[in-house]
Structure formats: C-alpha cells, structure tokens
Amino acid sequence: MMPERTRWALVLLIWVAGLAAAAQYGKISVIFDRIGAFYPQAGAWLGFTVSMVGVLGILLGAVAGAFVAAMGYRRMLLAALWIGAAMSALQALGLPFALFLATRGIEGLSHLGLVVAAPTLIAQISAERDRGATLTLWSTFFSVAFALLAWLGIPLVERFGVTALFAAHAALMALLAVLLRPALARVPAPVRQPMPRLRDLPAVHREIYRSPHIGAPAAGWLFYTCCFLAALTLLPAHVDPGLRALVAGAMPLVSIVVSLTFGVWLLRHMPAVTVVEIGFGLGTLAAAWLWLSPGGPAASLGLAAALGLVQGATFAAVPQLNATAATRAQANGALAQAGNLGNTLGTPLLLAATSVAGYAGMIALMALLLLAGLAVHRGLAGLRRVV
Template sequence: MTVRTPFGLILLLWGAGLGAAAQYGKVSVIFDLLPGAYPDAGAAVGWIVSLVGFVGILFGVVAGLVVARIRYRRALLWALWMGAAVSALQAALPPLPVMLLLRVAEGASHLAIVVAAPTLIAQLSAPRDRGLTLTLWGTFFGVAFAVLAFAGRPLALSFGLPALFLAHGLYMALSALILTNRLRALPEEGAQPDFSVPQVVKDHGRIYRSPHLVAPAAGWLFYTFSFVSILTVLPPYLDPGLRAPVMTAMPLLSILVSMTLGVLLLRRLSGVQVVMAGFALSALCMVWLWLMPGAPLACLALAGALGLIQGASFAAVPQLNQTAATQAQANGTMAQMGNLGNTLGTPMMAFALAQAGYAALPVLAGAAFVAGFAVHLLLGALRRRT
C-alpha cells in the first residue's frame, strides 16, 4: 500500500503505544503507595493493577473485531481521548469501586490502542521497512516501564499520586490532538459482517482455527508467560552484588537486540523464523541457567534471545495476514494471549519455585520456550498444507 514510510507518523503511533503501556505501568510503579490512598481496601487493592489485564483476556479478540468495524483511525483517537478522560478522573482518587470501574474502562481504551496502532503502522509502512517499524512498536512496553520507573514514580513521590495520573492524562490528550491532525483514515476494505454475539463467537472460532491469524499470538503467549515471570522471580537467585545491574540490563538488552540484530535478521528471514530462533536460543539459555544457577552472562544471553521474539512477533502479523482487518484480528488475538501469559506466568512460576526450588525456574521456562518453538513449527506445517 505504501511506497515510502512516514517515519515521523510511525513515531507518533509508537508514542501512543507508550501511553497505552503506561495504563499498566503507572499503577505498577506506585503499587506500594496505593494502600495509603485506599487504607481499607486490603488485598482488593491488587485489582487496581490486574483489571486492565483481565479485560484484555476476556475481550482481546473482540477488540480486534470491533476496531476493524469502526475503522482504525477512529478507534485509536477514541481510545486516546477515553484514556485521557479516565486518567483525569483517577487523579481525584475516587472510592475504590469507582476506581475499579475506571480501570475496566481503561482496559477497553488500552485494547483499542494496542490493536489499532500496530495495524496502522503495518499499513503505513513500506514492505521493506515493516521489520523495523513493527520491531520499534514491540518495544513500547519496555520503554514505557523504564520511563515510568525513572520519572513517573519520583513524580508521584514528590507531588502525590494525582500528579502521575494527571501527567498521563495530559500525555494521552496531547497524543490524540497531534494524531487527529496527522493521521488519515485507511481506505475502506468493504463491508464487515454485522456485529452480534453469535457472529463474535463464530469469529473467535474462525480466528483460532486459522494458522495465519493465530500464529503470532500462539508464540506470544509463551513469550509473555516467561518474560515477566523470569524478571519477577529471578533476582533472589543472583549474586547480591550483581543483582541490580543484571536486572536493569536485562530488559534494556532485550530491546537493544530487538532493534539491532532482530531488525537485521528480519531483512533476510521471516518473522516466524526469527521468533523460532529466539525460542530455540532462549531454551538453550535455560539449560545454561540450570547448569550454572544465576550465572549473570546466562541471564544477559537470555535477555538477548528474548529480544528476537519481541519484535519479530509483531512483524509476523502483516507477513501472515495481508489486509488491515485480518491484521487487526491477529493483533487483538496477540493482546488476548499476551494478557493471559502475563497473568498466569508469575503465579505459576512462584508456585513451582515454592514446591521444587530453583530447578523449577529453568525447567518451567525452558518448557515454555520449547512449546513456543513447537507451536510455530506445527502452525507452519498447517499453513503449508493449506
């Protein structure tokens, strides 16, 4: 569709993704401060963090279907304005039930952004640049969390929780204003089926039976299951003197490898091939960590291998799905599986560690990486057959 890639506009769409990631991260980085705002909430305060993820699990595919029907530019701008309004309301620190309802609304906003923005990036990018632009998109979570840890938490500590929510709301509103003027609607692709509960159920079945639509999400499930859980449970097993630098370097190295080696590989290999290479190398790193528990170089090698999976998974979406509508469906399925992996990974890893000790970490994570490789192998065979 596009001969020349509008890199300035791509960066703006990536910036919108940073705002979407901050819908998670702004609460995560101040989680220990929330009991001060809600002293009687007890364990229920955890729902302030997790509700956005549960919305993604339940409605990820639905978001892909809805965004394709209401169009990508409209969905993205609506989601940004909604996100800005929700953050402004959160700044008032309303009663807990109201805050939880606002987090549900924020989950809907988040889903629309993470479906519409990468679909727009894929459609606006020249084919030769999609590996670069979608790999850039794949960094949005890591970059946003790093920024929030560096600047967002200090802002909340210095000026209170409302300041962080207001800053996020202003960022979302500014993104919406800029993109309103810069972003044009994609050409229509023809009428979409009527939106109804039976049609949504039918579409779910169609998507999950398609080896083209489901492939990026299938691998993404095992990546998200492992990545967050490893970063969460690994620190106690590292040398205390090296713990902080290794844990700081791991997500940064993952992004660096994704944007350098990952982009170079995507010029020669398909996204699925790069993802499979990342899973294979990650599994080997878990063997290394099994033989040498907590080895810093093994941790860094693992982070680099995971970086290959990160960007190439998004690059695989337009390679396997040619139209904007099918790309939106694939991105919605990725959102659903990503939220499921994030939600299940840490509790399952923590339970396994409690039962079996350190050995559970390389075994469980290694099994997830092997499963990610195997599911891509299977789906590739199904695509060749059809």
C-alpha cells in the same frame, strides 16, 4: 496498496501512543506501594487496581480486532486516547476506591483499542522493507514505558503526589489525540468490516484460533509472555546480591537492544516466524545455561537477549502472515488476549514449580514453555504449507 515510503514521523507518534497505552498498566505498577497508602481501606482488592485492565484483555482481546475493524482503525485509536485521557483525568480527582476501580475497567477497553488499532496502522503506513523495523519498534512500547515511568513518574509522585501522575497521563493522552487527528486524516482508511453480533463472538474466536495465519503470532506469544515477565520477576532473586540490581535493570534493556539491532537485521534476511523460532531455540539454550550456572548474570542476560528476538519478530509476523487490515486486526487482538493471559499465568506457574522442585524446577518449566513456543510455530508452519 503498500506505500513506497514509510511515514516515520507518524510511526513514531503512534508508538508514543503505545507508550501511553502501556502507562495504563505502568502508572499503577511503578507506584503500587503508594496506591496502597492512597487507598488504605482497599485491602485485598488493591491488586485489582493493576489486573482490572488485564482481565478485560483476557476476556475480550480476540474479539477486539473484529470490533476495531468494524469501527475503523483511525477512529478507534483516537477514541481510545480520549477515553483513556478522560479516565486518567477522573482518577486525578482522587475518586473513592470503588469508582477508581470502575475507571480502571473502562481503561481496559481503551487499552485494547490502542493495542489493536496502533500496530495495524503502523503496518499500513510502513513500506514493506521497513515493516520489520517499525513493528519491532512498536514491540518495545511496554518496556520503554515502564522505564520512563520509573525515571520520570516516580520523582513526579514523590514531589506532587499520586494524582499528579494521573493528571500527567491524562494530558499526554489528550495531546496525542489532538496531534494524531490531522495526521491520521491523511492515512487511507481500510475497508470497514461488518459489526459482529454477540451471537457471532464464539465463531470469531474459532476463526482466529483455527487459522494457522491469524492465530500463529498469538500462539507463540502466549509462551513468550509466560516466560518473559516471570523471568524479570523471579530470576534476579537467584543472582549474586552484589549484581542483582544491575542484572534486573539490564535484562529488559538487553531485550530491547537486541530486538532493535540484531532482530531487525535478521528480519531483513528471513521471515519473521523464522526469527521467532530462532529466539525460542536460543532461549531454550539459555535456560539450559541457567540450569548449569544457577543465577548466572551472563546466562540471565542471554535469556533476555534471546527473548528480544521473539518480541520484535512476533509483531512483524502479523502483516507477513495476514494480507488484509481486518485479519491483521484480528491477529493483533489475539496477541492482546494471549499476552494478558501469559502475563497473568506465567509468574504463578513458575513460582509453583519453584515450590515443588526448587530453582531447577523453575528453569525446567521455563525451558519446556520455550520449547512449546518453538513447537507450536513449527506445527503451524506445517499447516500453512498444507492449507
């Protein structure tokens, strides 16, 4: 049964757990140059310190929902926090590089458990009228975590060294596990699902991606993630140098603000998928603006604002399209898989387009990806009317 009132304090606490999950990426990304100095012998393997977490998301994201539904959402959230805390604590000991990479792989499993269980639980403890707002808040966890790490993590590392950041992350995750255990005990437990067998995993993927309900959020999310991270990475280089730093810092903030304000307002008046489609449509128009005004600061911020609508509404679409906790967990697992795949492929694809056709080629590919996201959602909406 849906609650009549949203448990806002618990929603915020789970969102902070999301910040800790995003920090499993960000604690390496924001100090990547210092990681190279910490492990000077790593060479080309150094890139795996970031991507090891994402590789597991690509391989296991879709089936993670089935495992979380079988193990229980509360149990998985707490276990993922403790595992993450243990891995960060080990990293704080200054492990040899090979062991450090092994802990990053295990962190990938912890990250998957968090990003599948947390939004499923947030949807469960939110009143229907507030779900758009609570899940839009959840959608900001990545951007907010990276900003906090830049503001707080880098000064910590400058003063106390790389391992201090790992120790702080371990302490945060352990504290969250302690705080969430009694709070989650009062949350009704959804019905546990049977544990999937290895031979069933291909069928799990087919069930998710053949469903116009379960797979729809992830289908659009793939195109969003292909564009968003690549735009944050590549567009600032084409902005006037005097405004470059300002635009680079403002783009993720504009996306968050639009998502939490205009996006939440739209979600109170129309279905989440419609808001996603509006975001993709406006994003395509912003790409055309960027083509007409190369590197324009206003056009760059316009693109970020449009993608902010996609960001929040995609997570809000999960409970609107899926009625049970089990199917929502599957949808959130597919989102994790699509997001990791999009983040991995997007920047290389746009760089390749730039090398072939210059700035115009990059913008044209970006527009095509955004149109594809809109077309996929339109097509799946048509299938839902038939099924």
